[in-house]
Amino acid sequence: MVKRNENIAKLQAGYLFPEIGRRKKALLEKEPDAKLISLGIGNTTEALSTHIVEGLHKEVTRLGTSEGYTGYDDDAQAQAFLDKLKTRISNNWYNGIISPEEIIVSDGSKPDCGRLFFLFGNNVSVAVQDPAYPVYVDGSVMIGATGNYNSDTEEFDGIEYMRCTEENDFFPDLSKVKRTDLIYICSPNNPTGAVATKKELKELVDFARKNRSIIIFDAAYSEFIREKGLPRSIFEIEGARECAIEVSSLSKPAGFTGVRLGWTIVPKELKFDDGQSVGKDWQRVVGTLFNGSSNIAQWGAIAALSETGLSEIKETVNYYMENAKIIKNGLDGLGIKTFGGVNSPYIWAAFPGKKSWDVFEDILTKAHVVTTPGAGFGKAGEGFVRFSAFGKTSDIKEAVKRLQENLK
Numbered sequence: 001m002v003k004r005n006e007n008i009a010k011l012q013a014g015y016l017f018p019e020i021g022r023r024k025k026a027l028l029e030k031e032p033d034a035k036l037i038s039l040g041i042g043n044t045t046e047a048l049s050t051h052i053v054e055g056l057h058k059e060v061t062r063l064g065t066s067e068g069y070t071g072y073d074d075d076a077q078a079q080a081f082l083d084k085l086k087t088r089i090s091n092n093w094y095n096g097i098i099s100p101e102e103i104i105v106s107d108g109s110k111p112d113c114g115r116l117f118f119l120f121g122n123n124v125s126v127a128v129q130d131p132a133y134p135v136y137v138d139g140s141v142m143i144g145a146t147g148n149y150n151s152d153t154e155e156f157d158g159i160e161y162m163r164c165t166e167e168n169d170f171f172p173d174l175s176k177v178k179r180t181d182l183i184y185i186c187s188p189n190n191p192t193g194a195v196a197t198k199k200e201l202k203e204l205v206d207f208a209r210k211n212r213s214i215i216i217f218d219a220a221y222s223e224f225i226r227e228k229g230l231p232r233s234i235f236e237i238e239g240a241r242e243c244a245i246e247v248s249s250l251s252k253p254a255g256f257t258g259v260r261l262g263w264t265i266v267p268k269e270l271k272f273d274d275g276q277s278v279g280k281d282w283q284r285v286v287g288t289l290f291n292g293s294s295n296i297a298q299w300g301a302i303a304a305l306s307e308t309g310l311s312e313i314k315e316t317v318n319y320y321m322e323n324a325k326i327i328k329n330g331l332d333g334l335g336i337k338t339f340g341g342v343n344s345p346y347i348w349a350a351f352p353g354k355k356s357w358d359v360f361e362d363i364l365t366k367a368h369v370v371t372t373p374g375a376g377f378g379k380a381g382e383g384f385v386r387f388s389a390f391g392k393t394s395d396i397k398e399a400v401k402r403l404q405e406n407l408k
């Protein structure tokens, strides 16, 4: 019989988001007529914009012709299309501060995080924000880069948890953080909705350069930043090219959660301690283990990153951010302290002294509204619940009305 991977055996619970699904299902089994409204999983709900649909159609039609058909991205025409997309990302997303050669197009940020675990292997130390998107911890455990689960601390040994609390504006106090090889940072942050300032990111870059660490910067929500002066990319920070990788995606701004298109940025200056290029190894890992993003999704992305596409993306983001305002105002009106929701689609609501899974259950059973319990993102998430603004505005308003009737 085959031995189980002992690293996967270290995980204590299932992946957070399917657990939310299981609890929803359990409620519906008890109350089949319940009209649940989901403010839980950050899953987009708005239809793809016109220009993006045209881009997708164009590629599907092209694939139906012998002269236009492309397969793997080894052939010249497929390469040309990929280069066109990379140039769009470079110019229209990064205003040219990143060159097309430093961009590797993928099927999304979560799978990129997964492949990055492969790149760095298990002989690395890892720092993560607490609370954080569960993939950073679970993936580090799976690859063997952590110790066992410690039932006293209720965390994994060997991980440096960087507490993000109201006291430090939900950004790590680096004077209390030990040196690690990798530092996972997400801004705008999932789940707190906090957005790192230029000053905070500059301190982070200086900290990483001093410690010869590599920052894995998750910019999945960068398009939700609407306040001037807040950095959308780690590469707006001087010195970041020597110490950071950025993952990003069209999932949330363009509704590509199902279409699947993301990218990683590995600057050519980024080196391992032996002077070897990180980007070169990354190209080797991706080239060996991944067969590229869908050509159809690539053409959807080319359209999304055109002038017209970008203005349509802005409209979609504004739609969700109006939802965020409704949720935030609704919760504030109930005297519930909230954070985030201004430059991010997530509202982080404080329920001091309560267990977040209990609050989750309470809101689910009483208001038939689905949320995400803060404890699912880490120990510092306990006592908080995350509300997601991804939804139809009519549902958001109905959900808030139910909360006002049931949480007062």
Ligand SMILES: Cc1ncc(COP(=O)(O)O)c(CN[C@@H](CCC[C@H](N)C(=O)O)C(=O)O)c1O
Binding pocket: 017, 040, 041, 042, 043, 107, 108, 109, 110, 111, 133, 186, 190, 218, 220, 248, 249, 250, 251, 256, 257, 261, 262
């Ligand atoms: C910080 C961050 N980085 C990457 C992603 C996923 O991006 P991708 O779509 O792979 O380009 C997400 C998506 N997180 C959502 C969807 C979760 C549920 C989805 N099944 C998943 O597991 O990603 C959420 O927190 O509700 C994210 O928050």
